[in-house]
Amino acid sequence: MSKQTIAVLDRDKCVAGKKCSYECINFNPGVRMGKETVVKGEDGYPEFDEEDCIGCEISAKKCPFDAVDIVNKPQELDRPVHQYGKNSFRLYRLPVPLEESVVGIIGPNGIGKTTALKVLSGEITPNLGELEKTVDLKEAIQYYRGKEIQKHLEELKEKDVKVAIKPQTVNKLPKMFEGKVKELLEKTEQKNNLKEVIQKLELEEILERDLGSVSGGELQKIAIAATLIKEADLYCFDEPTSFLDVKQRLKVARVIRELAENNKVIVVEHDLGVVDYLSDYTQVVYGKKGTYGVFSNVKSSREGINQFLEGYLTDENIRFRKESITFETRPPSKPVKSKEKTDYPEFTKKYPGFQLDVEEGELRNGEVIGILGPNAIGKTTFIKVLAGEEDPDIKLDKKISYKPQYLKMKSKKTVKQLVNSQEILEQVFDLRIKKFIEDLYEKNINNLSGGELQRVAIALALARPSDVCLLDEPSAFLDVERRVEASKLIRKVSTDREITTLVVDHDITLVDHVSDRLMIFEGKPGTKGKARSPVPMEKGMNKFLEKMDITFRRDPQTGRPRANKPGSRKDREQKKNRNYFYASN
Numbered sequence: 001m002s003k004q005t006i007a008v009l010d011r012d013k014c015v016a017g018k019k020c021s022y023e024c025i026n027f028n029p030g031v032r033m034g035k036e037t038v039v040k041g042e043d044g045y046p047e048f049d050e051e052d053c054i055g056c057e058i059s060a061k062k063c064p065f066d067a068v069d070i071v072n073k074p075q076e077l078d079r080p081v082h083q084y085g086k087n088s089f090r091l092y093r094l095p096v097p098l099e100e101s102v103v104g105i106i107g108p109n110g111i112g113k114t115t116a117l118k119v120l121s122g123e124i125t126p127n128l129g130e131l132e133k134t135v136d137l138k139e140a141i142q143y144y145r146g147k148e149i150q151k152h153l154e155e156l157k158e159k160d161v162k163v164a165i166k167p168q169t170v171n172k173l174p175k176m177f178e179g180k181v182k183e184l185l186e187k188t189e190q191k192n193n194l195k196e197v198i199q200k201l202e203l204e205e206i207l208e209r210d211l212g213s214v215s216g217g218e219l220q221k222i223a224i225a226a227t228l229i230k231e232a233d234l235y236c237f238d239e240p241t242s243f244l245d246v247k248q249r250l251k252v253a254r255v256i257r258e259l260a261e262n263n264k265v266i267v268v269e270h271d272l273g274v275v276d277y278l279s280d281y282t283q284v285v286y287g288k289k290g291t292y293g294v295f296s297n298v299k300s301s302r303e304g305i306n307q308f309l310e311g312y313l314t315d316e317n318i319r320f321r322k323e324s325i326t327f328e329t330r331p332p333s334k335p336v337k338s339k340e341k342t343d344y345p346e347f348t349k350k351y352p353g354f355q356l357d358v359e360e361g362e363l364r365n366g367e368v369i370g371i372l373g374p375n376a377i378g379k380t381t382f383i384k385v386l387a388g389e390e391d392p393d394i395k396l397d398k399k400i401s402y403k404p405q406y407l408k409m410k411s412k413k414t415v416k417q418l419v420n421s422q423e424i425l426e427q428v429f430d431l432r433i434k435k436f437i438e439d440l441y442e443k444n445i446n447n448l449s450g451g452e453l454q455r456v457a458i459a460l461a462l463a464r465p466s467d468v469c470l471l472d473e474p475s476a477f478l479d480v481e482r483r484v485e486a487s488k489l490i491r492k493v494s495t496d497r498e499i500t501t502l503v504v505d506h507d508i509t510l511v512d513h514v515s516d517r518l519m520i521f522e523g524k525p526g527t528k529g530k531a532r533s534p535v536p537m538e539k540g541m542n543k544f545l546e547k548m549d550i551t552f553r554r555d556p557q558t559g560r561p562r563a564n565k566p567g568s569r570k571d572r573e574q575k576k577n578r579n580y581f582y583a584s585n
């Protein structure tokens with residue numbers, strides 16, 4: 001019988017032996033560390049002896065950096081598809097490419113999604129956890145005989161399948177290619193469809209620009225275009241919606257869906273609304289960040305997302321999260337018990353070439369106001385005026401806490417030191433907020449990833465003494481799990497503290513979950529913006545979605561909003577009745 005538990009080292013947390021000053025008392029030798037007994041692997045990390053380690057949890061409890069995990073190995077998952085090295089991350093099972101379908105992949109960061117795509121493309125030859133000798137693809141094929149993935153591995157071996165990947169990190173693009181957008185795309189084109197793709201993704205206006213001078217959202221669309229014009233059988237998109245606004249997300253989703261009419265498509269994505277809209281099937285990835293990740297069976301798109309929210313995989317009988325996530329269904333305009341409110345006046349803000357007109361409005365205590373609108377329409381400008389960072393001075397006379405869109409925190413302090421040095425409401429922090437960032441306490445601010453930094457910034461903004469809390473794009477860089485946690489936290493803290501929180505975001509699921517009312521920004525991006533007064537959810541969503549030409553219904557089981565497939569019966573019916581969105585079931 002194979003062993004059930006084993007210690008695994010998370011290299012992202014380990015400080016590589018420097019501070020290992022304990023021994024495994026179940027020696028044997030298990031974990032051999034301590035002053036005399038640190039066993040350093042070739043690259044300086046402590047090593048565990050897999051044969052001898054009995055998974056007794058002592059090392060996990062003692063490591064001050066929380067770098068050791070005791071992992072339950074489900075029996076049937078005996079052999080990983082790939083393991084990066086001794087005590088390193090292991091990937092179990094793979095995404096399954098299916099003909100004429102989009103398979104959506106949902107799961108947290110650091111769980112092996114990008115690794116899996118690299119296996120599918122042949123960039124990584126899977127080693128089946130065999131570290132001593134090289135493993136032939138033949139062996140992997142043999143191991144996966146009879147499984148859906150066998151066919152793909154065989155094609156890979158025969159070089160019978162071409163895979164095109166839109167990489168996760170698009171900001172590397174300008175470093176890899178110098179020149180104009182147009183030159184990059186023309187050089188990449190293999191399919192004679194460049195014109196069509198440029199038109200569909202609305203890239204005409206930036207073709208002559210240098211790759212180094214375009215915005216994050218534009219880079220994302222360029223990377224997607226560069227993938228669509230390649231000749232391939234399987235197209236993979238690793239996080240295609242980062243930096244895009246709602247309208248652009250839908251546009252990209254539609255283009256990817258069309259691609260699946262003749263191809264196999266796999267999409268890794270953290271925006272649940274987008275996954276739902278574009279996927280025929282989904283796979284959930286679960287496990288432990290940095291240590292191991294398992295791809296679930298292929299599920300219908302609805303089932304996959306619901307089981308993800310539930311934290312429980314039905315077919316596999318595996319619970320991977322203690323709590324389930326539900327979307328409370330509120331009455332259409334939930335009356336916020338508000339004794340107090342703050343009015344802000346109508347105002348105008350001008351930059352050279354851009355003007356924002358803001359209608360007057362009120363902020364009620366204890367409510368969350370979601371803000372929706374395209375990029376470059378003045379959302380950040382509005383937030384900055386409320387925060388008192390930009391003229392005009394509108395004299396809110398309220399204490400403001402503000403999380404900017406672009407985080408520039410630089411500090412040699414650890415997260416814990418930073419938290420302790422700030423003015424925060426300790427009671428609320430300890431009770432509600434601490435859990436959200438506690439795992440990062442020992443890390444230096446300068447070493448945090450984008451998502452980790454985002455979490456710290458959200459936590460501090462919510463914990464500061466204030467009457468109004470302003471959060472500009474809190475979902476950026478957060479994985480799907482953290483988005484859901486963040487929106488729960490924002491709601492809870494705003495209600496508890498009876499403050500008003502304004503949340504600018506492009507993730508419709510998050511905005512729906514978090515908001516009591518909505519503010520809609522419209523106009524002409526980059527030229528003229530109009531900020532409408534806050535309105536009840538249903539009214540705001542209806543107005544916004546009508547412009548986007550998309551309708552939403554509610555999932556009866558989880559209450560989450562689900563986009564109707566364009567042209568479906570529900571879509572046509574709801575459009576006819578001008579009912580683009582249901583605020584409640």
Ligand code: ADP
Binds near residue numbers: 108113289
């Ligand atoms: P995801 O795409 O789900 O965020 P990745 O596949 O990028 O996750 O990474 C999964 C884990 O594998 C991470 O803990 C990462 O640190 C680790 N990892 C990725 N590449 C390597 C590598 N070349 N060597 C060792 N570990 C790696």
Ligand code: ADP
Binds near residue numbers: 373382525
């Ligand atoms: P959003 O948050 O909706 O994406 P912003 O409020 O950041 O939009 O920007 C709205 C418009 O104002 C954009 O065209 C932007 O280039 C312009 N803008 C923003 N800040 C400045 C500034 N300090 N000087 C000049 N133009 C600016």
Ligand code: MG
Binds near residue numbers: 110113114115168238
């Ligand atoms: Mg990734």
